[in-house]
Amino acid sequence: MGVLCCVDGKTSFVWRLLLLIVCVAEMVCGQVRYSVPEEMATGSVVGNIIQDLGLEVKRLRSGRARIFTEDGSEYIGLNAEMGTLVVAKRIDREELCQQLSPCSLHFQIILDNPMELHRIDVEITDINDNAPFFSKKEYNFQVSESASPGARYSLHSAKDPDVAHNTIQTYKLNPPDNFKLNVVSRSDGTKYIEMVLHTSLDREKQEEHTLSLTAFDGGNPQKSGSVKINVVVLDANDNAPVFSQSVYRASVPENASKGTVVLRVTATDDDKGANEEVMYSFSHHTDAAASLFKIDTHTGEITVISVLDYEKAKNYEIDIEATDKGGLADTSKLLIEVTDQNDNAPVISIISLSNPIPEDSAPDTVIAMLNIKDLDSGRNGQIKCFITRDLPFKIKSSSTNFYSLMSDDVLDREIMPEYNITITATDDGSPPFSTNKTIHLRLSDVNDHAPVFPQSLVNAFIPENNPPGMSLLSVKASDQDSGNNARISYFLEDSQLNGRSASAYFSVNAQSGEILAVRSFDYEQTKEFHIHVKAQDGGSPPLSSNVTVKILIQDQNDNPPQVLYPVQTGGSVVGEMVPRSADVGYLVSKVVAVDVDSGQNAWLSYKLQKATDRALFEVGLQNGEIRTIRQVTDKDPVNQKLTVIVEDNGQPSRSATVIVNVAVADSFSEVMSEFTDFTHDKEYNDNLTFYLVLALAVVSFLFITCLVVIISVKIYRWRRERMFYQSNGNLPVIPYYPPLYADVGGTGTLKQALSYEVYGTTDSRKSDLKSPHPFSESTLNVDHCAARTVPRHKTHSEHMFVEVRAARFSLP
Structure with a gap:
């Protein structure tokens, strides 16, 4: 479908600039054609592409609509806000297309997202803005008086850059007394003018003639241009040169070197002598061709003198003149066609x-x-x-x-990540x-890879009794993405550890992945933890992966050995009895101890620290067995006191001591007589010390209680008087508390009794402390008042104990 629009040629020049009609000629596949006159004012509307292309203004904005021209010209602009094409700068059809008709601008409108391409053709129509002109200011001819009527004198045609009816239409010669104009049409369709002698000249009557040649175009208003013609009448040179052809044709390749002969023209003159000598030359209005070609004035040979370019000009039209010495001349036209050579790369x-x-x-x-x-x-x-x-x-x-x-x-x-596309x-x-x-193309990242840990399970070690905030290790994950998609944050997965949240034990630095201990750990309570750390990237949506961290608590030597046997009590002295008939190596007793630590921290060794007679007893380094190292004699005292020290293998080592009382006697009565005095004195001293301490505690408690009561009463009275004055006598009601009211908030000072059940073996390195239970031991216990045996519950430690052949006893 096409819409025809043109400019009224009969209106004035101003109206033609203001009034234009857009022409869309046969729109095919997004192609639109408009027609506008040249010399339109900048900003004038050429056409509405919104209407003609079926687009919307918002599409022009979102698609970043723009104009692309292959030659880079910017005569037409795009108003994306209005959706119109406007004149961007002055358009001179003659400068743009010269004599080419029709003259059109070709460009494309490009849109992005998605990409679209629309071809636009704008035809520039001619206006009569140029007057005809002649290349020369005046013509000088020498005409022989013997010239016969009908002699022709070639005149240079006037030029008018306009085309069609705006170009040259008619010529007028004034005065027309002796000469008249003749318009000649060549076989190639071109025209030129000749001044033809109408009546014979008489030099004796008039030696010079002055004429005016005027060229008129067909525009409205009509424009014209004139040139002065001077004719000097000479004597006899009756014949003018004549070219062998009225039109010469030649072709030359664009890569022809300088000096290449294009063609040779010839003209003959029937005169004799000097009048037959002919001179060849180019017409003055072929200045452009004169810079590329030259003609030999004597031979008529035409050669190349400069570089030819097919892409700039494909044809050249040259007017050649042949003139004799008498001033007679003939003209011919030379048409040179430049043939294309492959001299341009894409x-x-x-x-x-x-x-x-x-x-x-x-x-x-x-x-x-x-x-x-x-x-x-x-x-x-x-x-x-x-x-x-x-x-x-x-x-x-x-x-x-x-x-x-x-x-x-x-x-x-x-x-x-990137490509070099050639x-x-x-x-x-x-x-x-x-x-x-070459296009250097980069690929932007998409979050299509989750963070990856190098290992699915990581082991970490931390010593017990660590300070809170101690760093265990740092976990690191890698992400093949980039930017925010590779920005990794670390989180501690919520899980239960020993009935509590994992965050109560550990924390993870979100940026560095460093795992910190929130609290101090005890190896004897918990030996290892399993936590899960999540690595999450910053993509949308985010991707993540987990790693399991196994945290092993390393044991420290923070527990001294605990002696299980013999049991040390404050109310009685526990001892062992060795008969005087005991042989060397007699098993007196066995010191049993355990260490709740592990590893070498629980390896125990036994040493005899002090003894009444060090030459009589020894202690097994590994098993704690007390044995005799010589035969017992009658001279050995009955009361033997041994101090045994138990040490672990930690760094530094910890130790515990135990006192073992050994009686060297054959009967129990011998032992009783030896210890009677000692027991009574000890009992008296112990009772006296107990009563003195008790009396001191009661007196101190009464004194402190009275002091607190007095101070409390003073403070209460002072506050009551102050509140009375501030409240003008309105005192608050004092709540009543029952006389037996007591605080049950858990702030009591009574200590809960704790005891531990100990499980031991003959090898103290494998002993362990299990759970809170009352501890008891089966020994011979003698009361302070009477020798009364009190049986106690057997514990598991008795079952692991080796048989002791010495008699156990307890003395008051």
Whole structure:
């Protein structure tokens, strides 16, 4: 469908600039044609592309609509706010197209997201803005008086850059007494004018004639140009030179070297002597061709003197004159055709580029739009375009001279983050020319990889009794993505450890992944923990992975050995009895101890620290067995006191001591008589000490209680008087508390009795402290008042004890 719109040629020049009608001629595949006159004011509307292309203004904005011209000209602009094409700068049709008609501007409107291409043709119509003019200010002719009527004198045609009816239409010669004008049409359709002698000249009557030649164009208003013609009448040279052809034709390749002969023209003169000598020259209005060619004035040989370029000019039209010495001349036209040679490589222009593109772009995503052209013609201008085959991209022709670079496979930034895409354009000339254009394409990251820990399980060690806030280790995860998608944060997964949340024991630094101990640990309570640390990236949506951290508590030597046997009590002295008939190596007793630590911290050794007679007893270093090392004699005292020290193997080591009383006697009565005095004295001293301490405690308690009561009463009275004055006698009601009211908030000072059940073996390194239970031991216990045996419950320690052949006893 087409809409025809033109400018009224009969209106004034001003109206033609203001009034224009847009013409959309046969719109095919997004092509629109407009027609506007030249010399329109800048900002004048050319056409409404919103209406003609069926677009919307918001589409122009979102698509970043812009104009692309292959030659870079900017005569037409785009008003994206109004959706109109406007004149961007002055358009001179003659400067733009010279004599070419019709004269058109060709450009494309390009839109992105998605990419669209619309071809626009704007025809520039001519207005009569140029008057005819002659290349010379005046013409001088020498005409022989013997010239016969009908003699022709070539005149240079006037020039008018306008075209069609605005160019030169008629010529007028004034005065027309002796000469008249003759318009000659050549076989190639061109015209030139001649001044023809109408009546014979008589030099004796008038030696010089002055004429005026005026050229008129067909514009409205009509314009004209004049040139002065001076005619000097000479004597007899009756014959003018005559060219052998009225039109000469020649062709020359554009790569012709300087000095190449194009053609030789010839003209003859029937006169004799000096009048037949002919001089050849170019007409003055062929100045452009004169810079490329020259003619030998004597031979008529035309040669190349400069570089020819087919892409700038394909044809040259030269007017040649042959003049004799009498001033007679003839003219002919030389038409030179420049033949094309493959001397131009293709030109690649990037008119639109999306860089970077997301790595998850689907195949056939348009990356770039290219304009590729070759200034040569024919096969020399035919282009083949391709890219390297091993790249996941392809190039596709979208329209004449336009190509689209598209993705052709799945892209992965982690495998190949960027590409150098070399586009090669080759023409079909001989030899062919090619051009390369490299596009450095980057891929933008998409969060398609989760953080990865190097190991799924990590072991960490921390000594017990550690200070809170101690660093255990740092976990690190890696992410193949980049930017925020690779920014990793670390979190402690919520889980239960010993009935409490994992955050009560450990914390994780979100940036560094450093794991810190929130509290101090006791190896004897918990030996290891299992926690889970999550690494999460900053993508949207975020991706994460976990690592299990096994935290092992390392034992420290923080517990001294505990002696299980013999039991040390404050109310009685526990001892062992050795008969005097005991042999060497007699087992007197066995010291049993345990250490709740582990490893070498629980390896125990036994040593005899002090003894009444060190030469009589020894202690086993590993088992704690007390044995005799010599035969017992009658001289050995009955009362033997041994001090045994138990040490662990820690660094530094810890120890405990135990006193073992041994009686060297054959009967129990011998032992009783030996210890009677000692027991009574000890009992008296112990009772006296107890009563003195008790009396001191009672007196101190009464004194402190009275002091607190007095101070409390004083403070209470002072506060009551103060409140009375402040409240003007309105005292608050004092709550009543029952006389037996007591605080049950758990602040009592009574200590809870704790006891531990100890499990031991003959090897103290494997002993352990299990759980709170009352401790008891089976011994012979003698009361202070009477020798009364009190049985106690057997514990597990008695079952592991070795048989002791010595009699156990207890003395008051």
